[in-house]
Amino acid sequence: xxxxxxxxxxxxxxxxxxxxxxxxxxxxxxxxxxxxxxxxxxxxxxxxxxxxxxxxxxxxxxxxxxxxxxxxxxxxxxxxxxxxxxxxxxxxxxxxxxxxxxxxxxxxxxxxxxxxxxxxxxxxxxxxxxxxxxxxxxxxxxxxxxxxxxxxxxxxxxxxxxxxxxxxxxxxxxxxxxxxxxxxxxxxxxxxxxxxxxxxxxxxxxxxxxxxxxxxxxxxx
Numbered sequence: 001x002x003x004x005x006x007x008x009x010x011x012x013x014x015x016x017x018x019x020x021x022x023x024x025x026x027x028x029x030x031x032x033x034x035x036x037x038x039x040x041x042x043x044x045x046x047x048x049x050x051x052x053x054x055x056x057x058x059x060x061x062x063x064x065x066x067x068x069x070x071x072x073x074x075x076x077x078x079x080x081x082x083x084x085x086x087x088x089x090x091x092x093x094x095x096x097x098x099x100x101x102x103x104x105x106x107x108x109x110x111x112x113x114x115x116x117x118x119x120x121x122x123x124x125x126x127x128x129x130x131x132x133x134x135x136x137x138x139x140x141x142x143x144x145x146x147x148x149x150x151x152x153x154x155x156x157x158x159x160x161x162x163x164x165x166x167x168x169x170x171x172x173x174x175x176x177x178x179x180x181x182x183x184x185x186x187x188x189x190x191x192x193x194x195x196x197x198x199x200x201x202x203x204x205x206x207x208x209x210x211x212x213x214x215x216x217x218x219x220x221x
Contacts, residue, residue, distance in 0.1 A: 014130025057103025
């Protein structure tokens with residue numbers, strides 16, 4: 001399993017520039033833990049401090065208010081990660097994480113991470129660079145939510161979630177229409193209407209939990 005942790009770390013932007021030796025050393029500190037579907041992995045406000053790499057399955061990252069209203073920040077599948085901020089500061093968790101499928105994670109504690117950093121002095125710059133990229137992505141998302149219509153927000157979200165596989169953009173862990181609606185601040189009904197048109201026009205293909213983007217989306221709907 002630690003080999004899987006190493007492979008996942010090597011594909012994560014904040015670690016990808018590090019040497020194989022450094023990455024294997026970090027992977028060796030991981031504890032492997034499995035979670036059933038619909039299990040709360042992290043609660044917003046928790047004082048825990050650990051970094052999670054998803055080795056299999058999928059999770060939903062979200063925030064909520066006192067009335068229970070939720071906003072989905074992302075749906076993350078195999079190879080993605082969460083909880084990295086807890087490694088760098090002493091603040092409570094900023095979001096909650098729940099599994100949307102049976103999942104297995106490699107978990108690295110803050111104490112183990114700090115010990116590894118002391119032995120790898122070149123690591124902090126790479127990590128800071130990766131986090132800066134993530135901040136830019138979040139800034140773009142806020143801009144999109146503020147300035148685009150529902151259609152524009154949806155196609156940008158789909159593009160951001162997709163990954164290149166041999167020249168084709170694919171979302172391997174497709175969110176439900178309700179989850180997508182929560183992510184872009186819309187209703188499920190509106191997302192459903194747009195999806196029907198995208199499928200009818202051949203822009204996307206949905207198969208099971210995956211979604212394939214077949215061609216460039218139209219500029220408007």
